Amino acid sequence: MTFGRFVNSLFGGPAPEATPTVVDDVPAAATLTEDEQTAKALDDLRSTVRRAGRDLPTVLLSRLGQIDDLLRDVVATIAAQGASTEQRVLLEAMVRDYIPTPLHAFLALPERDRADDSAATALFAEQLGLLEGTVRDMLNQVRIGAIEELSTHGRFLADKFQAPDPGLTLGGR
Template sequence: MAFGKFVDSLFKGPATPEMPSVLAEPRAAESEDEATARALDLLRTAVRSAGGELPTLLSSRLAQIDDLLRVVIEMVAAQNASTEQRVLLDAMIRDYLPTPLRSFLALPEGERTNTSAATLQFSAQLGILEETINDLLNQIRIGAIAELSTHGRFLADKFAAPSLTLDGRS
């Protein structure tokens, strides 16, 4: 194996049928938002292909997180989210979710039961990610509200009737 491929495998993980890499390079003429959405599609495919190997608890949590991330992707594009928000979103999709999923799937089948310690630990990690996603959604909404408020003040200042008249009366 060439050194470059070895280094890539450390960060990307194996691109196996069970767990394809979600770190695919952006395609030509593909926006950052489109690349992020495509990475989430790859992650969804990986979760679905591993469906029989995942306890119901994890499949359910991963589906919920997938739904939330799709909302975030839409809001990020519509609200022109900050660079920090985009980086966090991308990291969740390309690293924070697939890395523990890959590790979980590498465990022996007996350690991937509904009540195993590994399942409960992974579920707790997914709970933290879900809270983070909800916080991110809230940040984006607050940003949109602040932008709307700022625009409202601009309009009020721009088009409000003048308080002084030519004869000096208010």
């Protein structure tokens, strides 16, 4: 709604006739790759944590910062060398659900329950510790997958282009 239509609707003026418009623009999210969408969701999560910074105990801010750094490594590594479907699904779940859901639940608690020494803070810190360990494992798995892929390719190249064993050729030549 334009400002003029808004003002006219308030004061009973005539509504301008709607003119059909053709929209050729594709929504921005539709043009992003899966990796770019994950990176954007991670940026959104970082923004949420920053906005809530004054309401989060230091231990939680620290853990969330460590996880953010690790997740950014995972996103960059996956974008550069790929990952399995399972790894991508887990990454998406972490960025869009496993971290934001308890974060929002924690922020909805009364201030006294968000204190440094509260049971809720300890519980959330423990959950973040589990997530951090899982992210570290995932990053390691993605890197190992790339190393295995490189090794397999190296064996393929060696088998394809390496000179045959002289004892296996006719006449020893």
